[in-house]
Amino acid sequence: MKIAVVGETRPGERRVALVPGLVSRLTDVSTDVSADGTAEVAVAVEPGAGAAAGYTDDDYRQAGAVVAGDALRGADVVLSVQPIPEYRIGELAPGAITISFLPAAQELDLVRALRDGGHTALAMELVPRISRAQAMDALSSQSFVAGYRAAVVAAERLPRFLPLSMTASGTIRPATVLVLGAGVAGLQAIATSRRLGAVVRAYDVRAASAEEVRSLGAEFVELDLPTLEGTGGYAREMTEERSRLQRELLAPHVADADVLITTASVPGRTAPILVTEEMVAAMRPGSVVVDLAAESGGNVEGAKPGEEVTIGGVLVWGGANVPSQLPAQASQLYSTNVVNLLLHLRSGGAPTIDFDDEIVAGCCVTHAGEVRHAPTRELLDNPVS
């Protein structure tokens, strides 16, 4: 079996789908029981694929991989972070399995090309959020990175101390951090802000997150609103009236914060506006807002992905591919997710696509000339004109 690692080409993408340290988990004979008993697995990496994440071609060679410009040729499995670009689909071997993030609804042309090429496309963001798939959950692992990064970026932008400091020259009060959305990213932002000694408050529409927030030493903000629980740990969308009321109730908490970190996004959908420009402008001058949802529309009105804008004296940092800002470790976690998924497919031999398996059924977008992901199939069959 041949596994190829693709060099990423999307601007700003610094991650790599397989770090050198994990090559041996794929090539190791003891973990490989291929169908014909020959146990031969080769990993081929495109030159420079790991460079932006700090991994050299030599690192890959030393790990047992081959570095080759034609790594894709004849590969049974193709690994990448961003989906393989449409213009490269022709390079794939017939029936190749691609494993990557694949925002199918936004990449319909690509999905069509993968389908028509007879390729099996697995989308990491569609791996079901069930216990046995936790080690394959790339959305969570990358959110973990983004949450840490959000807190560190905010601490660096804030022109004041985060921790309480008692010195011979007087006492410095701790800063207040408000985190909206207590999913994986939010919890990690809370934990990191707490590490730095800030007073942290957090809010989430899911009341179930209150315990997790409190266990990190933060205060859970209770709003007088009915709670929303979604499936798979995600929040459901809410009505406009409820959103308005929520913003109104959040306003004083936002105004009181030195740092606001927002992390509320619903996969594949436009992020909800939780904070208006007016609410931002009501914060003290010099305060800092980090919007991790900026790429999917933003939780904060006026936030721009990849930019820092100032609204009423408040700095608003809009996230853009935030995990790529810590590329070595984001790659390490992502690689672990990908390798675990691949080893799961291979259990007992060559990779098999078994739709009785909840994980495969969940994350498979195309297979054997068909689009298996129902919402994407509907979009392809009934294009929005």
Added chain:
Amino acid sequence: MKIAVVGETRPGERRVALVPGLVSRLTDVSTDVSADGTAEVAVAVEPGAGAAAGYTDDDYRQAGAVVAGDALRGADVVLSVQPIPEYRIGELAPGAITISFLPAAQELDLVRALRDGGHTALAMELVPRISRAQAMDALSSQSFVAGYRAAVVAAERLPRFLPLSMTASGTIRPATVLVLGAGVAGLQAIATSRRLGAVVRAYDVRAASAEEVRSLGAEFVELDLPTLEGTGGYAREMTEERSRLQRELLAPHVADADVLITTASVPGRTAPILVTEEMVAAMRPGSVVVDLAAESGGNVEGAKPGEEVTIGGVLVWGGANVPSQLPAQASQLYSTNVVNLLLHLRSGGAPTIDFDDEIVAGCCVTHAGEVRHAPTRELLDNPVS
């Protein structure tokens, strides 16, 4: 008695010598026992003096101060962070007391003007480092701010996690931070890096600092060199041969670090080069160096104050007026130091300059037409041509 607060004019200076919250400590009748029993203390602040630190003119008015363009006129005491500019000396009332940082050896023209005007100039950096003057120690309070800032800047520039992180997608190893110089700034950099979960090592020529370093959960790097102890908690300068050997012994520790923070400076002297460009280039690509001593020549060869340069793939951040980057709280601590010194001078009446007092004798640069600070007097009498 009239106390004036000067608006700072030096580029990049964002601090203010008196924050609104401390005005009442000067004007409060209970703490004021003026010589004539009238207990009248007025604080006059130049318009916009606190703006860059986040304090408005209204904040000062509400605190009981007067905001006036001619705040200096007739003031008995003049407070600033940077020394009052030479062109403004003529605005001082006869015999006025100025309290500010005053790097006398570098400001000989200014010292001469203060002397010839008959003014009493007190230099905050010359306050002796004795227990009862701890609350007036502005060098320490500002170093405290710089040390925190150094760690946060490094964490933000480093493209990896600082803390050990154990996730369902694998374990992330903690980053390693090396701090050179374990004075106030170094200890605060250590404490903040430790808060963020890094593995921290530290070195100081003073063996006495080992215990402090260890008490913060960091490892003290022992080099096979004779130790140096200075007076007043400062390190003495060392011979070139010893410096070379020290660099040689430090090299492997530097190469092993993800973050290097240097804080070694001897007040009023050029900082020692602890780390060469070659040593920086031997660090892993993506590593980060923060040189807090960049303004006084730098501990790191190639570091430039106020700039970020790259040496062999390593980012080198050179500090420039680092306390001004957290201006509100740096000002708060500095104000506390200044107020404590002023209240010390006033104990029992109007400010008195008593050279039997160790604190006054230590920090007084000019008084009654004379230069009282011996090293500065020598420089003035025997100018280096």
